Amino acid sequence: xxxxxxxxxxxxxxxxxxxxxxxxxxxxxxxxxxxxxxxxxxxxxxxxxxxxxxxxxxxxxxxxxxxxxxxxxxxxxxxxxxxxxxxxxxxxxxxxxxxxxxxxxxxxxxxxxxxxxxxxxxxxxxxxxxxxxxxxxxxxxxxxxxxxxxxxxxxxxxxxxxxxxxxxxxxxxxxxxxxxxxxxxxxxxxxxxxxxxxxxxxxxxxxxxxxxxxxxxxxxxxxxxxxxxxxxxxxxxxxxxxxxxxxxxxxxxxxxxxxxxxxxxxxxxxxxxxxxxxxxxxxxxxxxxxxxxxxxxxxxxxxxxxxxxxxxxxxxxxxxxxxxxxxxxxx
Amino acid sequence: xxxxxxxxxxxxxxxxxxxxxxxxxxxxxxxxxxxxxxxxxxxxxxxxxxxxxxxxxxxxxxxxxxxxxxxxxxxxxxxxxxxxxxxxxxxxxxxxxxxxxxxxxxxxxxxxxxxxxxxxxxxxxxxxxxxxxxxxxxxxxxxxxxxxxxxxxxxxxxxxxxxxxxxxxxxxxxxxxxxxxxxxxxxxxxxxxxxxxxxxxxxxxxxxxxxxxxxxxxxxxxxxxxxxxxxxxxxxxxxxxxxxxxxxxxxxxxxxxxxxxxxxxxxxxxxxxxxxxxxxxxxxxxxxxxxxxxxxxxxxxxxxxxxxxxxxxxxxxxxxxxxxxxxxxxxx
Numbered sequence: 001x002x003x004x005x006x007x008x009x010x011x012x013x014x015x016x017x018x019x020x021x022x023x024x025x026x027x028x029x030x031x032x033x034x035x036x037x038x039x040x041x042x043x044x045x046x047x048x049x050x051x052x053x054x055x056x057x058x059x060x061x062x063x064x065x066x067x068x069x070x071x072x073x074x075x076x077x078x079x080x081x082x083x084x085x086x087x088x089x090x091x092x093x094x095x096x097x098x099x100x101x102x103x104x105x106x107x108x109x110x111x112x113x114x115x116x117x118x119x120x121x122x123x124x125x126x127x128x129x130x131x132x133x134x135x136x137x138x139x140x141x142x143x144x145x146x147x148x149x150x151x152x153x154x155x156x157x158x159x160x161x162x163x164x165x166x167x168x169x170x171x172x173x174x175x176x177x178x179x180x181x182x183x184x185x186x187x188x189x190x191x192x193x194x195x196x197x198x199x200x201x202x203x204x205x206x207x208x209x210x211x212x213x214x215x216x217x218x219x220x221x222x223x224x225x226x227x228x229x230x231x232x233x234x235x236x237x238x239x240x241x242x243x244x245x246x247x248x249x250x251x252x253x254x255x256x257x258x259x260x261x262x263x264x265x266x267x268x269x270x271x272x273x274x275x276x277x278x279x280x281x282x283x284x285x286x287x288x289x290x291x292x293x294x295x296x297x298x299x300x301x302x303x304x305x306x307x308x309x310x311x312x313x314x315x316x317x318x319x320x321x322x323x324x325x326x327x328x329x330x331x
Numbered sequence: 332x333x334x335x336x337x338x339x340x341x342x343x344x345x346x347x348x349x350x351x352x353x354x355x356x357x358x359x360x361x362x363x364x365x366x367x368x369x370x371x372x373x374x375x376x377x378x379x380x381x382x383x384x385x386x387x388x389x390x391x392x393x394x395x396x397x398x399x400x401x402x403x404x405x406x407x408x409x410x411x412x413x414x415x416x417x418x419x420x421x422x423x424x425x426x427x428x429x430x431x432x433x434x435x436x437x438x439x440x441x442x443x444x445x446x447x448x449x450x451x452x453x454x455x456x457x458x459x460x461x462x463x464x465x466x467x468x469x470x471x472x473x474x475x476x477x478x479x480x481x482x483x484x485x486x487x488x489x490x491x492x493x494x495x496x497x498x499x500x501x502x503x504x505x506x507x508x509x510x511x512x513x514x515x516x517x518x519x520x521x522x523x524x525x526x527x528x529x530x531x532x533x534x535x536x537x538x539x540x541x542x543x544x545x546x547x548x549x550x551x552x553x554x555x556x557x558x559x560x561x562x563x564x565x566x567x568x569x570x571x572x573x574x575x576x577x578x579x580x581x582x583x584x585x586x587x588x589x590x591x592x593x594x595x596x597x598x599x600x601x602x603x604x605x606x607x608x609x610x611x612x613x614x615x616x617x618x619x620x621x622x623x624x625x626x627x628x629x630x631x632x633x634x635x636x637x638x639x640x641x642x643x644x645x646x647x648x649x650x651x652x653x654x655x656x657x658x659x660x661x662x663x
Contacts, residue, residue: 042520159611187383187547189608192591196607214521217593221600240597256595258525260554262577263594269532270554272525276490 003071004208005054005093005176006030010068012046012053015061019281023049025232026305027068031176036202036209038223038240040216040255044277046232047212048098051178054210055095056085072176091121094169096198098181100161104153110137110164111149114171121172136167140197159190166194170201177202180212195222216259220244228252231278231288233305238314246328248316250293253328287318295320295327335374337541338395338509343368343404345387345394349616362615364390365401366565369642374508375539379556379573381549381588383612387565388545389433392511395543396430397421408509426456429502433514435494439486445472446482449500456505471500474537475530492523499530503538511543516551528555549592553577558648561585564615564623567642571649581645582653583630622654630655 012024024046031037039047052058053065056077070077072093077085097103105113114136115129124132130149137145140163153161162182169177179198183191199222202209211223219226219240226243228236228251236249247253254273260266275292284290286301293300299319307315308322321327346361364387372378382388393399395406397413406413408424416424429452432438439448449468458464469479475496486494495515502510512531516524528551534540546552552559553573560570561584569582580586587608594600608627613619619626625635632654640652 042522157611187612188549188588188591189383190611192593192605193607196605215593216521216595217600220595220597221593244595244597255521258522259595260528260550261595262550262553262589262592263596263599266554266574270525270528272529273522274526276492277520277522 003030004033004035004073006069006071007050007054008069008071010050010053010070011066012049012058012063013066014063016281021280022283023063023232023280024053025283027229027232027234029227029234029237031208031210033175034203034206034208035225036199036211036223037225037227038211038213038219039227039229040213040219041229042214042277044280045229047229048180049232050229051095051180051210051212054178055089055093057089057095087121090117090174091172092174093176093178094172094174096162096165096169096177096179096182099185100158100165101153101185104161104164106153109150109152110156114149114164114168117168117171132171133167136171137164139170139201140164140167141193142167159186159194162186162190162194163197166198166201170205170207173205174207176208176210178210178212181214182211183213183215183218191218216244216255228255231283232280233288233317234307235289235317236315237307242311242314246311246314248310248314248321248327249289249318250295250320250327251289254292254294295325336371337374337409338543339369339371339405339407340395341369341405341407343391343394343406344402345390345399346402360616363565363618364615365394367404368562368565368567370560370567370570372509372541372543374541375535376558377535377542377544377556379552379559380543380545380562381547381552381559382562383547385612385615386562387615388562389513391562392430392513392543392545396428396511398430422456426452426505427507428509428511429505429507430511430513431495431498431502431515434518435491435498436486436518438498439494441486443485444482445477445484445486445489445497448486448497449504452501452505467504471504474503474534475500490523491519492526495519495527496530499527499534503534506538507540508538509541509543511545513545514547515544516546516548524551531555549589561588564612564618566623566652567650568624568653569649569651570642571646571651575646575649581649581651581656583628583655584624587629622652 008028010024010027014021014023027050041047054070058065111130111133114133118124118129118132133149134145142148142160142163183194223240226240227234230251236252247256257271258273273292278288286303290296290300303319305317307317309315310321343365344367345365346363348358349360349362350356351359368391380388394401401414413424446468449471450464453464472479477496516527544555556573559573559576561568563584569585580589587606590606610627621636621638622640625631634654638654640654642650642652644650645656
């Protein structure tokens with residue numbers, strides 16, 4: 001096994017006034033060396049919380065990683081002390097956050113923010129760190145880097161800020177980059193540039209990538225394997241081709257057919273997923289997708305949440321497809 | 332020639348002044364948010380307006396609504412130029428031209444109940460009969476798919492999709508024949524977006540409303556529009572019937588935008604060439620001379636740097652502003 005990261009049965013809950021929010025429930029996934037995987041789902045499905053749990057960035061309280069293992073190079077990150085974890089965070093595993101404006105410090109120059117990690121993890125002097133920051137900014141395609149290191153986040157456009165975030169994420173040559181919706185705040189042309197950059201860098205450094213997104217197009221373009229999340233659980237998992245060509249969970253099917261697609265003839269009507277996203281405080285008995293599902297049968301109410309392999313490498317949590325029923329026909 | 336045109340926009344211009352100085356403010360430059368834009372809209376038609384952020388699409392929408400008064404140009408509603416009217420004279424026209432805003436969290440008053448929100452336009456238009464108003468509200472709630480018992484609820488008690496339904500109901504109650512939809516889906520989850528798109532579709536079939544649908548999502552625009560216009564730095568670059576726009580895009584900017592959209596199919600994506608546009612959108616304060624797109628254009632040639640291309644007809648309903656097609660359209 002050359003798994004770089006393996007998450008086993010991760011459960012993360014949040015204790016709030018209204019009750020316990022079961023944000024992530026019994027989630028398992030793995031990333032190989034140099035591989036790109038995607039976590040897909042709508043807001044509130046637990047994809048960001050899963051990512052933050054890997055880096056142990058869940059605020060306690062209210063959050064709590066209840067159980068599970070996060071094996072990185074075979075060692076359980078959940079058993080490390082805070083100072084040991086700090087040596088991994090930013091150095092071996094780094095993160096690109098969703099909104100660069102809120103994750104960059106507005107009162108520090110870009111150069112200082114980049115240098116911080118270099119001085120801490122790579123024991124550079126401040127002069128070395130400054131030179132390295134300039135090189136990093138050039139590597140992510142920021143023109144006039146030697147002048148821009150002295151500027152503040154507000155001097156940068158949205159796309160440029162996200163490039164700074166990417167520079168920061170790669171500064172210590174991590175083995176794994178977690179990119180949490182890296183392009184939701186930017187336009188399509190910039191999105192294409194940024195993703196091509198992330199992909200290119202991770203290929204060159206042989207870095208693995210966890211891509212968190214709700215955009216199915218991005219998943220299809222960049223990920224090798226896909227995990228579909230719904231209501232804090234993984235409901236389908238397989239290679240990108242399996243999941244997109246023969247989706248085996250009604251939620252995946254719903255997602256695929258609710259978006260208008262440029263690669264297919266225009267439809268008269270879209271087929272939305274009816275109803276509302278699930279309540280994570282009082283989750284449904286049986287399958288969580290049951291209230292919104294078009295294919296519902298009697299057994300769905302008692303179904304246990306377990307992923308079953310229906311073809312090599314393709315797992316689903318739907319009891320109908322587990323029993324061999326075909327729900328999707330490519331039109 | 333073309334029948335039933337309800338809205339015509341001619342050479343619409345909106346410049347925002349940039350000032351410097353604290354006490355004695357001096358105008359130093361203009362943000363050219365909308366620069367000589369023209370189009371027209373028929374009854375029951377949807378015009379999709381696409382562009383990157385900062386290209387002026389929202390400003391254009393607000394100028395059409397007269398929420399921002401344009402610097403120059405005409406907005407003709409059934410032949411009447413709205414730019415020449417004052418607020419009082421405009422009021423009867425506001426009934427006919429409504430708007431659905433981007434963010435259903437910010438555009439609904441949190442201290443109004445759903446019923447108050449939907450009926451407020453009636454009050455503004457001077458209809459105070461509570462009984463008939465309530466009946467209208469109930470009708471509207473039903474039309475947009477909200478249950479009658481929700482009338483007494485406040486916005487925070489609704490989900491994002493339901494709030495956007497409230498926004499649509501508010502726009503609809505005065506029976507408009509034209510609605511500006513300014514990114515109505517961007518705050519919603521994918522599975523909810525489809526519900527609102529279908530709602531807008533149904534309302535158009537039912538009431539014959541025309542939409543100006545502003546969005547940055549090319550796939551949604553393709554689904555909902557009859558015609559599509561693409562904006563870049565305040566100018567329309569290409570405008571065409573929807574099918575032709577997506578099947579035969581001519582402008583290099585349109586082509587680049589379409590290729591930047593990733594398709595949800597890994598097999599297609601493997602073999603699909605992607606043309607990456609270099610750089611970002613330049614500042615509208617100091618737009619490039621000549622064609623505003625030339626610094627990023629993959630097919631730029633010398634003339635592009637100093638000749639401003641005008642929007643010209645290349646097909647029966649296909650117009651484009653690009654010097655590459657200078658030869659193919661007849662000079663006037």
